[in-house]
């Protein structure tokens with residue numbers, strides 16, 4: 001990888017409740033290169049969003065964040081509010097699943113965009129209004145001049161998500177974190193928004209992290225994928241390698257659960273059990289209670305991430321060769 005834009009090392013997040021700490025993110029090492037599209041996948045509760053909220057200092061006071069997050073070498077963990085304000089929106093912007101809960105319902109779209117431009121680029125008056133118009137055009141909103149005067153409730157979910165993307169672009173960020181950006185939208189609008197994000201990334205050269213529980217969404221829109229489980233990174237590879245030859249039993253289980261649109265009809269294979277709650281992960285490999293090939297050592301020793309191919313890493317004690325599925329092997333432990 002070229003010199004990373006963002007470098008995360010040993011990132012941990014613990015939440016304090018009733019005097020006890022529960023670990024939600026457990027030692028993440030991850031880098032994002034300038035201009036790259038990285039997908040982060042995993043079931044709900046795996047820590048995908050918490051990791052980035054921690055990086056941007058957006059977690060509540062009861063969260064304890066450890067480790068390091070650097071952008072162009074500048075440390076963000078425990079950084080001053082002033083530095084974080086300079087980074088948020090300007091260097092790293094974030095869009096969320098539900099745009100209607102992020103936009104202010106009492107202000108017009110134009111006013112909200114102009115505020116973002118004032119904050120991040122110190123634009124004002126006619127210049128800010130012209131830039132707001134350009135941004136709405138850029139995100140494909142027809143009749144943008146009229147839409148500037150609309151309130152969020154007058155727009156559909158898809159249009160509101162386009163407005164959120166325009167607001168995220170207002171600061172001309174180097175990295176856009178798109179956190180489940182299409183989950184609340186229907187399939188057609190979802191495809192349009194993902195295509196829009198891809199076009200903007202290519203046009204502007206910004207990097208993008210696409211967080212999703214939907215492997216299909218990630219497969220078509222990123223070049224590299226990181227899989228998270230119970231706060232840990234369990235597999236990381238180029239998209240073609242991960243989808244063509246997953247090596248970690250969890251990734252293999254996720255892919256086996258996808259319906260096959262071309263083959264004969266079959267019952268969907270689900271991974272049994274659920275992701276452990278923060279603070280309740282087993283001592284060894286967090287996936288052990290659900291893993292079809294768990295061994296006795298998996299109960300006590302957390303597996304380290306190791307290289308299993310060119311730019312391909314997996315955190316599993318077993319060496320599962322490409323083409324073999326842990327789910328097709330005899331169970332080693334019940």
Ligand code: SF4
Pocket residue numbers: 248249250285286287288289291292293294295298303315316317318
């Ligand atoms: Fe975890 Fe062991 Fe299963 Fe690998 S084989 S995923 S280390 S439980």
